Amino acid sequence: MRALLWSLLLLLQKAKGFSGDDEDPEEVVAVLQESITLSLEIPSNEEVEDIIWFSQKNLAIVVPGKEDQPANITVKDSRYQGRVGISDSSYSLYISNLTWEDSGYYQAKVNLKTSLLSLTKSYDLRVYRRLSKPHITVNLKISEKGACNISLMCSVERAGMDVTYTWLSSQDSADTSHEGCDITTSWRPGDKALSYTCRVSNPISNTSSRLIHVGSFCADPGYPKKPATFCLLTKGLLLLLLLIILAVGICIFRARRNYEMTRVRKLQRNRVKLKKKGKPDSSPV
Known part of the structure; x- marks a missing residue:
C-alpha cells in the first residue's frame, strides 16, 4: 500500500513538472503585417495524440498524420482562417499577416499517446509597428536678456506602445543623453552651438532624426x-x-472733380446755344 501511494506521488510530481503551469509565458515580439512562429519542442521519445492551440478561445487543433503523412490542422477561430499553419517536424504554430488584435496570450496543450500526461507551453505575443523617421518641432523664444531659448519636440507618426525617446548631444567632447520626447536648451551669441539628435526605439526597431544644430536658429547677423x-x-x-x-x-477725387467741371461747362455751352437760337433776327424797316 505504501509503495502504491509513493508511486502515485511520484507520478503527480512528474505531471506537475511537465505541465509548465509554474513557468512564466515566453515573451515573443513580432512585426505588424509580418509573420511569427510560436516554437514548440516535444521530446523525441514521446508520441503525440493531438495538440490544441488556445488564444482568446480555441484557435486550432492539430492531429499528426499517419504513416509519414502531413499533420492535419483544423482552425476553430475564424480570425485566423487562412493565416495559420504548422511545422511538420515540431508542430510549431505559424501566424502570418499579423494584426494588432493578434497580441495577447497563447497556449499549446500537447496530449501524448505514451502516457496520461499533457505538456503545455504559454506565450505572450506582442505586435509592434516598424517606426518611421522622427519629426522634429522647434519652438523659439528670445528673452529680454538676449538669451535664445529653444524647445525641441520629437514625434513619430502612429508610434504605438512601448516607444522610448532619447535625445543625444555632444558637449565638451562628452556624449550626453536625455530621456523624453522633448528637450529645452538655451543659446547666446558667442556660445558653442550644440547639436542634438532624437533617437526613437521600440522592441523591434529604432530610428534617428537628422542632426539639429541649435545655434543655427538664433545665430544670424541681426541677433x-x-x-x-x-x-x-x-x-x-x-x-x-x-x-x-x-x-x-x-x-x-481729382478724376471725379474734373468730370464734374467738364459736365458743367458742357451744360453752360448748351444753354448759350439755345439762347442764340431763340432770339429773333433784327432787320431794318
Whole structure:
C-alpha cells in the first residue's frame, strides 16, 4: 500500500513538472503585417495524440498524420482562417499577416499517446509597428536678456506602445543623453552651438532624426535685434500701404472733380446755344 501511494506521488510530481503551469509565458515580439512562429519542442521519445492551440478561445487543433503523412490542422477561430499553419517536424504554430488584435496570450496543450500526461507551453505575443523617421518641432523664444531659448519636440507618426525617446548631444567632447520626447536648451551669441539628435526605439526597431544644430536658429547677423528689425519692417510696410491708399483716393477725387467741371461747362455751352437760337433776327424797316 505504501509503495502504491509513493508511486502515485511520484507520478503527480512528474505531471506537475511537465505541465509548465509554474513557468512564466515566453515573451515573443513580432512585426505588424509580418509573420511569427510560436516554437514548440516535444521530446523525441514521446508520441503525440493531438495538440490544441488556445488564444482568446480555441484557435486550432492539430492531429499528426499517419504513416509519414502531413499533420492535419483544423482552425476553430475564424480570425485566423487562412493565416495559420504548422511545422511538420515540431508542430510549431505559424501566424502570418499579423494584426494588432493578434497580441495577447497563447497556449499549446500537447496530449501524448505514451502516457496520461499533457505538456503545455504559454506565450505572450506582442505586435509592434516598424517606426518611421522622427519629426522634429522647434519652438523659439528670445528673452529680454538676449538669451535664445529653444524647445525641441520629437514625434513619430502612429508610434504605438512601448516607444522610448532619447535625445543625444555632444558637449565638451562628452556624449550626453536625455530621456523624453522633448528637450529645452538655451543659446547666446558667442556660445558653442550644440547639436542634438532624437533617437526613437521600440522592441523591434529604432530610428534617428537628422542632426539639429541649435545655434543655427538664433545665430544670424541681426541677433538679438531681429525682433526690432521685424517691427520696423512691419511699420514701414503699413506706412507704404497707407500712402498708396491716400494716393489712390486723391486720384479718384481729382478724376471725379474734373468730370464734374467738364459736365458743367458742357451744360453752360448748351444753354448759350439755345439762347442764340431763340432770339429773333433784327432787320431794318
